[in-house]
Amino acid sequence: MVDRWRWLFIRSQRISPKRGRNYYLKEKSINNKEIYSLTLDLSDFESVKSFPERYEKMIGSRKIDVLMNNAGAINKDFELSKNGIERTFQSNHLGPFLLTSSLFPYLNHDGARSSYAHEVIPKVHKTGKPGLDMNNLNSEISYASDGWEAYGQTKLENVFFTEELQRRADAAGLDWLTTVALHPGLVGTDIWRSTPVAKGSSGIKALSSMLFYNNVLTTEEGANTQVKLASEKNIAKGRYYDENGRLKELAPFARDSSKARELWDVSEKLTGCVFNVQ
Secondary structure, three states, X not given: OOOOOOEEEEEEOOOOOOOOHHHHHHHHOOOOOEEEEEEOOOOOHHHHHHHHHHHHHHHOOOOEOEEEEOOOOOOOOOOEOOXXXXXXXXXXXXXXXXXXXXXXXXXXXOOOOOEEEEEEOXXXXXXXXXXXXXXXXXXXXXXXXXXXXXXXXXXXXXXXXXXXXXXXXXXXXXXXXXXEEEOOOOEOOHHHHHOOOOOOOOHHHHHHOOOOXXXXXXXXXXXXXXXXXXXXXXXXXXXXXXXXXXXXXXXXXXXXXXXXXXXXHHHHHHHOOOOOOO
């Protein structure tokens, strides 16, 4: 990405040390690309709500060409956030929903340079219960001990969010906006350290110990689909792409527009925002 765009902004729950991520990216970039980063805790609504102001204070009113939501948290045990919401649900869906709503005015509306909103959706969205249990979004009725069911549900919610945002943008005549969901492949990131298999080891070691995972991607390889779709001008709106950048059809239960609308309404209520797509 640092080779393709004039400037790059990174939001993260943790800022790397002085010679950490930003230093590495600047070393990899060309033409003195500008790279900025700000802390953001998606499991804290106040952190998300304050983000646009902090963003503008740091770099001014520059418009966003590509917004990538790539949050992923798996929690072995049921845990509530400071906002009283199950942490996986808030970190993976409600936080990105609120952030996208808050940053929507900053998206580039220039027809010559359209904006893209990407939701990174691993294939585990298929572990979500068909139809999505709207009565157990917060996992208070039941929570599987390994956390995978809750994680899969949030990835299904991400699919619904992608589809519904595109429907609303199309209805409002916002032809400058393209939303997509994508599968990055099985990537060896630190997300695995919070799963039972990790047992205190690093994410890569955790995956290596699982014999049925034979093709774990590096983080660089896992970003290929995101970079590819963010760089192309003609991609299908509101659709799902696999780890090879190929357009794929979703299961019928993942294309339920009524559930997507219902989830949107619930998300607005829980986050306390009104997401006006206009």
